[in-house]
Amino acid sequence: MLRIIFAAMLLAAPPVIDPAAAASCYADWSVAAPIVRKQGLATVETLAQRARANISGAIVTTMLCEENGGFVYRLVVRDSQGRLSNQTVDARSPFGR
Numbered sequence: 039m040l041r042i043i044f045a046a047m048l049l050a051a052p053p054v055i056d057p058a059a060a061a062s063c064y065a066d067w068s069v070a071a072p073i074v075r076k077q078g079l080a081t082v083e084t085l086a087q088r089a090r091a092n093i094s095g096a097i098v099t100t101m102l103c104e105e106n107g108g109f110v111y112r113l114v115v116r117d118s119q120g121r122l123s124n125q126t127v128d129a130r131s132p133f134g135r
Contacts, residue, residue, distance in 0.1 A: 080131065089115075
């Protein structure tokens with residue numbers, strides 16, 4: 039009986055939507071690279087060059103995401119103490135260039 043009540047509660051609960059999951063993201067660069075070319079976005083190489091001049095730390099992960107009608111790069115950055123942080127930059131002109 040308890041299982042039935044618990045299952046009914048799960049079905050009745052509204053879904054929790056993670057805003058990060060709501061965006062379309064491409065972690066597979068065989069999929070992302072054609073989008074970068076077609077949309078005229080900054081390449082990952084350009085992103086890495088600009089990041090060296092604009093952030094302290096090293097990029098650990100880069101993902102291309104479609105967000106609010108445009109594209110962004112979502113970055114995981116490791117600082118000199120080993121702490122990780124998330125950053126989002128415009129994919130067309132990362133770091134304002």
